[in-house]
Amino acid sequence: MKTPLLGEFGSPPARHMLGPIQHIDVPMKRYAETEEVDFCIVGIGSAGGVLLQRLARAGFQVVGFEAGPFWDTERDWVSDESGSHNLYWEDLRITGGSDPLALGANNSGKGVGGGSVHWAAFTPRLHPSDFRIHSEDGVGVDWPMTYEELKPYYEQLELEMPVSGPAYFPWGDPHGYAYGPHPLGGVGDVLVKGCTRLGIRVVAGGPVAILAGSHGDRQHCIYRGFCLQACKVGAKASTLITHVPDALRNGAEIRDNCMVSRVNMNKEGRTCGVSYFDRHGVEHVQKAKVVIVSGYAIETPRLLLNSACPGFENGLANSSDTVGRYLMAQAGNVILGRFDQLVRMYKAPPAHALTEEFYETDPKRGFARGFAIQTVGPLPIAFAKQMMVAKGAWGWGMRRVMMDYNHWAALGLLGEILPWPDNRVQLAAEKDRFGIPVAKVTFNLHDDDKVLANYGKNKVMEVMRAAGAEEVVQESRYAHLVGAARMGADPRTSVVDKYGRTHDIPNLFVCDGSVMPTQGSANPGLTIQALAARTADYLIAYSREIFTSKKRPMEPPPIRRHLAPPETWGKGVPRIANL
Amino acid sequence: MAAVETTQRKVVLIDPATGKPIPPRAHPGYYPGYRTLAQQEYWDEATRKVVLNRIRRVPDIRFFSADEARLMYAICNRILPQDDRDEEHRVPIVPFIDKRLFDGRIDGYRFQSMPPDRQAYNLGLKGIDEIANHLYTSRFLDIGEAEQEIVLKTLHDAKPPAGQEIWDGMSVHRFWMLLVQDCVEVYYAHPWAWDEIGYGGPAYPRGYMRLEGGQPEPWEVEEKRYEWQVSGEFVSDNYEFIAGEAEHFGSPGQGGTH
Numbered sequence: 001m002k003t004p005l006l007g008e009f010g011s012p013p014a015r016h017m018l019g020p021i022q023h024i025d026v027p028m029k030r031y032a033e034t035e036e037v038d039f040c041i042v043g044i045g046s047a048g049g050v051l052l053q054r055l056a057r058a059g060f061q062v063v064g065f066e067a068g069p070f071w072d073t074e075r076d077w078v079s080d081e082s083g084s085h086n087l088y089w090e091d092l093r094i095t096g097g098s099d100p101l102a103l104g105a106n107n108s109g110k111g112v113g114g115g116s117v118h119w120a121a122f123t124p125r126l127h128p129s130d131f132r133i134h135s136e137d138g139v140g141v142d143w144p145m146t147y148e149e150l151k152p153y154y155e156q157l158e159l160e161m162p163v164s165g166p167a168y169f170p171w172g173d174p175h176g177y178a179y180g181p182h183p184l185g186g187v188g189d190v191l192v193k194g195c196t197r198l199g200i201r202v203v204a205g206g207p208v209a210i211l212a213g214s215h216g217d218r219q220h221c222i223y224r225g226f227c228l229q230a231c232k233v234g235a236k237a238s239t240l241i242t243h244v245p246d247a248l249r250n251g252a253e254i255r256d257n258c259m260v261s262r263v264n265m266n267k268e269g270r271t272c273g274v275s276y277f278d279r280h281g282v283e284h285v286q287k288a289k290v291v292i293v294s295g296y297a298i299e300t301p302r303l304l305l306n307s308a309c310p311g312f313e314n315g316l317a318n319s320s321d322t323v324g325r326y327l328m329a330q331a332g333n334v335i336l337g338r339f340d341q342l343v344r345m346y347k348a349p350p351a352h353a354l355t356e357e358f359y360e361t362d363p364k365r366g367f368a369r370g371f372a373i374q375t376v377g378p379l380p381i382a383f384a385k386q387m388m389v390a391k392g393a394w395g396w397g398m399r400r401v402m403m404d405y406n407h408w409a410a411l412g413l414l415g416e417i418l419p420w421p422d423n424r425v426q427l428a429a430e431k432d433r434f435g436i437p438v439a440k441v442t443f444n445l446h447d448d449d450k451v452l453a454n455y456g457k458n459k460v461m462e463v464m465r466a467a468g469a470e471e472v473v474q475e476s477r478y479a480h481l482v483g484a485a486r487m488g489a490d491p492r493t494s495v496v497d498k499y500g501r502t503h504d505i506p507n508l509f510v511c512d513g514s515v516m517p518t519q520g521s522a523n524p525g526l527t528i529q530a531l532a533a534r535t536a537d538y539l540i541a542y543s544r545e546i547f548t549s550k551k552r553p554m555e556p557p558p559i560r561r562h563l564a565p566p567e568t569w570g571k572g573v574p575r576i577a578n579l
Numbered sequence: 580m581a582a583v584e585t586t587q588r589k590v591v592l593i594d595p596a597t598g599k600p601i602p603p604r605a606h607p608g609y610y611p612g613y614r615t616l617a618q619q620e621y622w623d624e625a626t627r628k629v630v631l632n633r634i635r636r637v638p639d640i641r642f643f644s645a646d647e648a649r650l651m652y653a654i655c656n657r658i659l660p661q662d663d664r665d666e667e668h669r670v671p672i673v674p675f676i677d678k679r680l681f682d683g684r685i686d687g688y689r690f691q692s693m694p695p696d697r698q699a700y701n702l703g704l705k706g707i708d709e710i711a712n713h714l715y716t717s718r719f720l721d722i723g724e725a726e727q728e729i730v731l732k733t734l735h736d737a738k739p740p741a742g743q744e745i746w747d748g749m750s751v752h753r754f755w756m757l758l759v760q761d762c763v764e765v766y767y768a769h770p771w772a773w774d775e776i777g778y779g780g781p782a783y784p785r786g787y788m789r790l791e792g793g794q795p796e797p798w799e800v801e802e803k804r805y806e807w808q809v810s811g812e813f814v815s816d817n818y819e820f821i822a823g824e825a826e827h828f829g830s831p832g833q834g835g836t837h
């Protein structure tokens with residue numbers, strides 16, 4: 001066999017690769033369990049990675065627990081669809097309700113970086129109207145904050161990831177992107193053509209958290225189309241490469257392959273740390289002044305419910321009975337069109353063009369809120385599964401349509417589904433290998449959701465036909481789970497306040513997609529990371545009060561831009577030396 | 580169209596221009612001469628290992644019993660028929676499904692209407708035999724391939740005419756989706772299947788240069804289509820809407836895209 005382009009693998013490296021150039025030296029700092037650290041973060045994913053970095057850089061002692069591995073991207077990740085299952089949360093969960101959600105690869109990640117490792121990296125912001133849909137349309141609920149409060153964090157995180165996109169993005173709060181857009185792939189071409197023919201505004205080349213130019217020690221995109229299988233190139237942002245390296249350099253510890261089994265409480269009604277199982281299945285305790293749960297919209301409520309104890313019989317922070325409730329997913333129908341000419345949709349990042357023309361409420365449509373249309377680029381196995389549903393393909397029909405793979409293009413609907421109390425995460429009777437009850441997810445579509453999803457699906461099909469597709473089919477799907485520990489001003493109807501602090505327990509925080517009260521029609525990743533940076537600023541500004549008292553300052557903390565990771569500030573030229 | 584009988588087996592594929600059977604070939608598909616494996620020196624080491632192991636290390640059967648394994652081979656031959664491939668170039672499917680079940684690897688969730696995957700297969704295989712028995716008073720293995728497709732189609736339609744006690748405890752159409760998904764997951768992970776559909780395969784560290792207009796990279800090839808017809812009694816070549824269980828949208832997909 002020929003020598004690999006990047007050299008043979010030797011014995012386990014002291015140098016841990018985070019991309020072809022980027023690396024970090026291991027082992028990292030290790031705190032003693034008897035030591036009471038300032039912060040424990042449960043889950044180093046989209047939100048947890050940002051929190052870890054900010055808190056470490058501000059000089060706090062912080063330990064991040066991650067149920068999955070700390071990736072070495074050169075060894076652990078492959079440019080292969082079927083070989084990438086280890087990226088997802090593959091442990092058991094039970095799913096039911098009238099419209100059960102698919103989980104696993106369809107939803108959450110496991111391993112440092114969490115879902116940001118396998119996301120498509122679309123990074124639109126929420127619209128200002130998203131923060132007050134109850135006031136404006138009488139549906140869902142208002143956020144306890146405004147768009148303007150989050151805006152500086154959107155702008156900041158767009159620079160930290162960084163986000164490539166059009167110079168002018170016309171929807172919501174119109175804005176531009178500092179980094180240039182990507183070239184069009186086959187599917188983007190279809191979306192742009194279809195929209196243009198129907199007079200629908202469309203943007204191309206972003207907004208995506210994918211490098212269009214080299215940046216620090218990260219390379220730019222090579223248009224290989226494997227974003228959902230994790231980007232070995234290091235072009236697509238994940239907190240593993242954008243925030244974790246800076247966190248570790250500033251003294252943070254990550255305990256990987258460590259599954260937190262409960263958040264522990266003391267007699268004063270405060271949390272005193274966490275219990276966890278290490279990679280060998282041995283249980284340990286870590287003491288901490290503050291615990292932040294960042295485990296994703298399923299594992300976060302699961303952990304809070306599993307941590308029930310005297311005084312908190314219904315689970316932690318659950319006096320309102322809202323832990324696990326108001327779980328949301330977006331209507332993520334995939335619309336597939338067959339074209340006479342070839343498309344070859346496996347090339348280019350799946351995420352690269354979108355329209356938010358239908359995002360806002362339009363009274364003429366007869367339902368509240370709206371949807372977005374985005375490019376997707378299923379690889380062969382995902383496409384075959386879609387054909388099983390969309391065309392009912394199997395047997396010879398499957399072989400036949402798959403031979404036409406290169407003729408098909410796929411567009412994704414992203415429709416807003418409203419928060420409902422009966423859509424929820426509970427505990428199942430089944431247990432995982434540590435003996436911890438697993439999550440049971442119940443999902444029911446309501447009338448408003450059905451009407452919106454149907455309308456949206458038909459609109460995308462219309463765009464596909466306008467682009468010239470001769471055959472158009474679709475499969476329904478749901479994407480992006482958020483909610484289930486929502487924020488609100490009223491402790492009787494929400495779990496956390498607008499900074500992620502639980503109403504019931506002064507030193508227990510939730511910080512991840514679970515805190516979102518509504519979801520809009522934007523992919524949630526950017527919002528999740530922006531909220532995390534804001535929660536970090538709150539923790540830093542008021543650490544003294546939080547460590548020792550119940551005082552709940554509500555004055556917004558100042559944004560601390562200087563705490564951003566320095567190497568994500570756009571140096572431009574990659575550091576090729578000292579590999 | 581009538582099936583053409585040869586000495587060994589029914590002819591399944593016909594050239595519509597000549598009406599003659601299409602002989603099995605090493606590399607079916609519209610991309611003559613295209614081999615993803617020929618590009619392997621441009622792949623990274625970790626990926627090359629994973630892909631080559633798929634060809635070189637076909638696992639032994641450890642989960643299915645010998646009887647179940649034989650039945651699975653027959654079923655998978657209809658879920659993803661490979662009659663157009665010569666014996667040396669058929670993609671092994673059952674050993675990889677067996678390995679997944681033996682290792683206890685799941686996709687991260689279980690539908691409430693389903694038993695655990697292993698049990699689902701044990702039950703589902705029994706159910707398929709019962710349907711065969713009901714329709715043809717014979718075991719699935721002993722009926723013709725076209726009849727086997729008719730048996731399987733009843734699962735696709737979620738209308739199994741027999742085995743009610745099994746389907747009462749397990750959603751028919753979810754079992755169907757489990758089976759089809761497991762098969763495509765194995766088949767379309769194989770480099771020969773990539774050659775067949777003209778998919779680029781692993782693409783790191785080289786990446787792609789020609790993004791628009793469906794143009795091939797210099798190492799890819801232009802499409803060259805040929806017509807093929809499936810003998811009329813094989814029902815799987817018709818597309819019929821899949822049955823569903825979810826209330827509002829039937830059978831939502833389960834793959835991740837965005």
Ligand SMILES: Cc1cc2nc3c(=O)[nH]c(=O)nc-3n(C[C@H](O)[C@H](O)[C@H](O)COP(=O)(O)OP(=O)(O)OC[C@H]3O[C@@H](n4cnc5c(N)ncnc54)[C@H](O)[C@@H]3O)c2cc1C
Nearest residue numbers: 043045046047067114115120121122260295512513523525
């Ligand atoms: C196929 C796909 C494509 C997507 N594309 C996009 C996109 O284009 N744009 C976008 O914005 N979003 C996208 N998403 C969604 C996005 O990935 C998630 O919304 C986001 O990552 C959620 O962030 P989080 O912080 O809530 O959780 P995660 O990022 O999932 O992090 C949670 C982490 O906590 C760990 N954890 C959980 N419980 C425990 C425990 N008890 N102990 C220790 N560790 C624990 C998990 O292992 C995980 O690493 C996509 C998702 C999928 C599946």
Ligand code: SF4
Nearest residue numbers: 221222224225227231
């Ligand atoms: S398309 Fe670009 S961003 Fe996506 S995986 Fe490939 S190199 Fe990374």
